[in-house]
Amino acid sequence: MEKAAAPSPRFAALGYRNFKLLWSGLIVSNMGTWMQNVANGWLVLQLTNSPLWLGLLGLSFALPMIILPPLAGAVVDRVNRIKLLYFTQSIQMLGAFVLAALTLFGGVQVWHILAVSFISAAMLAFDNPARQALVPDLVAQPDLLNALSLNSATYTGAALIGPALAGVMLAPFGAGALFFINGVSFLAVIFALAAMRDVRTHSGGFQHPLHQSFWNGLTYAWNNRLIMALLVLSAIGSLFGRSYQTLLPVFSRLWNVGPQGYGLLLASAGAGALVGAFGLASVKNVSRHGAVMLVNGLLFSLSLIGFALSPSFWLGMVLLFIVGVTSTLFATIIATFIQVMIPNEMRGRVMSYYTVTLIGLPSLGALGSGAVAEWLGGLNGAPRAVLIAAILLGIILIFVTPVFWRRNIQRG
Secondary structure, eight states: OOOOSSOOSSSGGGGSHHHHHHHHHHHHHHHHHHHHHHHHHHHHHHHHOOHHHHHHHHHHHHHHHHHSHHHHHHHHTTSOHHHHHHHHHHHHHHHHHHHHHHHHTTOOOHHHHHHHHHHHHHHHHHHHHHHHHHHHHHSOGGGHHHHHHHHHHHHHHHHHHHHHHHHHHHHHHOHHHHHHHHHHHHHHHHHHHHHOOSOOOOOSGGGSOHHHHHHHHHHHHHHOHHHHHHHHHHHHHHHHTGGGGGGHHHHHHHTTOHHHHHHHHHHHHHHHHHHHHHHHHHOSOOOOHHHHHHHHHHHHHHHHHHHHHOSSHHHHHHHHHHHHHHHHHHHHHHHHHHHHHSOHHHHHHHHHHHHIIIIIHHHHHHHHHHHHHHHTTGGGGHHHHHHHHHHHHHHHHHHHHHHHTTOOGGGO
16 A cells, blocks of 8 residues: 555545545546436426425435445455446446436436436445445555545535536526536546556455355344444434435425525535535544444434424525534444444445445435325425434434444444
8 A cells, every 4th residue: 555645634645646536536526426416306306396206216226226235345345446436437427428418409208317317326336335445445544534534525525516506507508418517527537546556456355256255244244233233323314314315406496496596405515514524534533433423413313303494495504504514424433433343355345235324225215205295295295204304313313322422433
């Protein structure tokens, strides 16, 4: 592994050339992804006028992100991770360009959006654990929490800029332009991967048959009680906490703020997430990791409750900023607990299970939220659906507090 080149004490991971390349490329690519997310949600609502269809959009993303990552993790631990990332990034880029062409030429239908969402999620099921498993090979372990916080900032930072740009561009240029921009943005990661040097390409776990590697990963995670507890906690946060994002187009409709307002709501959560990620990365030593994790989880629940009850768009933006800060701190500490505990030869498989909880389950939760919203009155039921989920999140976190309160990452 390369040595850090005069690392900053606050952002030490950026002193590693390979990590900095990947980090920079992901910021650009994720910005395009957020722009496409805005276009997807807005276009589906325009075509259907139904929160249930927004839930089905979430389901199209959730299914591959729940089913495939455990298999993907076994693959990640067997193959050249950089070559795998070339493939997954290229297929996602192609999907964005196809959707752009269909939209720009006036032939787009709802099923097209759902199909591209499904294929992109299938690629992400391999892409995300590969990237997660690659990070510890790019930095030294003392800088791992810093690297994971900065890695989180690539998505959350893009969530600040991407939705805001999308909100401004959606009305004058249309969803097709946003899909095209997303396609181009994948080139940033592809170029970054090409520029990397001296990266460990696989963990050495390729000596076992694929099915045995798959079951070994499941057995390892199942038999480690702390890892299983952390995965369950991440799953709960995603199902009941992060599923609100799919319903944000409905909130923008209820508050009559249009696509610009929708983009600003997403950007507010993204700004908070960016503050949370960089704030955690800038702290050299964190004590009582378990307590910090749980406090932020509870604040995540409370701020989401406040958002669901908010009478105004501007108050909603402020509360979503707090949601972004607290949810990011909550998720990043969980990820760091897990990364520090697992050996490299198991990293792709275990992090694939984390991928299911972090990325797959929010979309599945979105289907539930969309169905509850439809049952409670269609568009007007969306705030109550978010409120119910946020209250359930807070109650569960209170019950698990004794398990994690005194846990510390350094002690395992």
